[in-house]
Amino acid sequence: MWGGAKAEALGAAEVEELSDRVALILLLIQETSYGFHRERYVHGKDSKWFVYMRSLPQFDGDVSGPSFLWTEDELEWLQGSDGYGAAAAMYNTIVDEYVALNESLFQEHSEKFPSNVFTFDRFLWGAATVASRAYGDDAEGTHLCIAPLVDFLNHRAGALQLTRFGNGIVAYAHKHYDVGEQVWVSYGGKSNAELLSQYGFVDPDNGQEAVYIRLGVHLQATGENAAQKMALIQDLLEGAEPEGAIFKLALRPREWEPRLLPILRTLAWSDEEPLPKDAKELVPRQSPEVESQAYAVLEAALMRRASEYPATLAADREQLKAGGLSERNALGLKLRISEQELIELIQTYAVGERSRESESA
Secondary structure, three states: OOOOOHHHHHOOHHHHHOOHHHHHHHHHHHHOOEOOEOOOOOOHHHOOOHHHHHHOOOOOOOOOOOHHHOOHHHHHHHOOOHHHHHHHHHHHHHHHHHHHHHHOHHHHOOOOOOOOOOOHHHHHHHHHHHHHHOEOOOOOOOOOEOOOOHHHOEEEEEEEOEEEEOOEEEEOOOOOOOOOOOOEEOOOOOOHHHHHHHOOOOOOOOOOOEEEEEEOOOEOOOOOOHHHHHHHHHHHOOOOOOOOOEEEEEOOHHHOHHHHHHHHHHHHOOOOOOOOOOHHHHOOOOOHHHHHHHHHHHHHHHHHHHOOOOOOHHHHHHHHHHOOOOHHHHHHHHHHHHHHHHHHHHHHHHHHHHHHHHHHO
């Protein structure tokens, strides 16, 4: 559902300047708003997509929905997790987009975008529908579409992925399916914070889980050479501002060690030893003493990161086991547990590497 003819679909040439994502949101509102406005630009039951549109969730209790739809009280269950910031960022983006449209397109073409139809609540619903059901070939939201039926398929890590072919999307089955058997697709390599903020669920066996640590918050430059260390780190980051730099930690160390280890070595460098003059010297493996201290720096950073959660991993597990939570509250708790479990795994790995390096010193 969606070609390149945005203007033809929405009845205003100006929408050609919009991203596919925003244009899709407006199209969804237009196609589902019969009864609110009788102009030809609002279709409702007259839409050729009516049967499909009727199947879409309203996120009013039928399904959880992306976490940017949650109330402030529900978002509190995401405290400490990367999902809290992701939900807030997505909501703020949607607000900014709606305000911009309201001050331009909606005002200039009020007959085509009536205010009682293109409300913020409907725009938010459209944004949630696009976030959870649309497919695209890049992260910027270009070449985006909603494919009826394909968007009904649920996610499972390692399942088939959709492939773009020309102007269409193709799903190839990699096995035989029996009648009544559920067909799964993979939404791509996303952390649980991303899955929750975009689709409204958490995968308890997510091999793509990730947590993030920040320089200046979790990773800290200390000692007399702190300023020099930050200068070297800036070189390692190819000139990017080091303060606040974000590092992704995943289940497989090989995914993050090449980028992070030179930073850890820099932060771990003893004030009693002269720092290398060239940041590139910190990329290769250093002495066992430096390597051991580098993993100690990582341990400390992970402890700071874990302290941001409102409860311990054990307490969160116990509360989830006790039950009695709403669906959204339980999802928030599951995300916290998933992230804390990953932090615990990486901590165990860091302790092991530190001990191994110490023994070889």
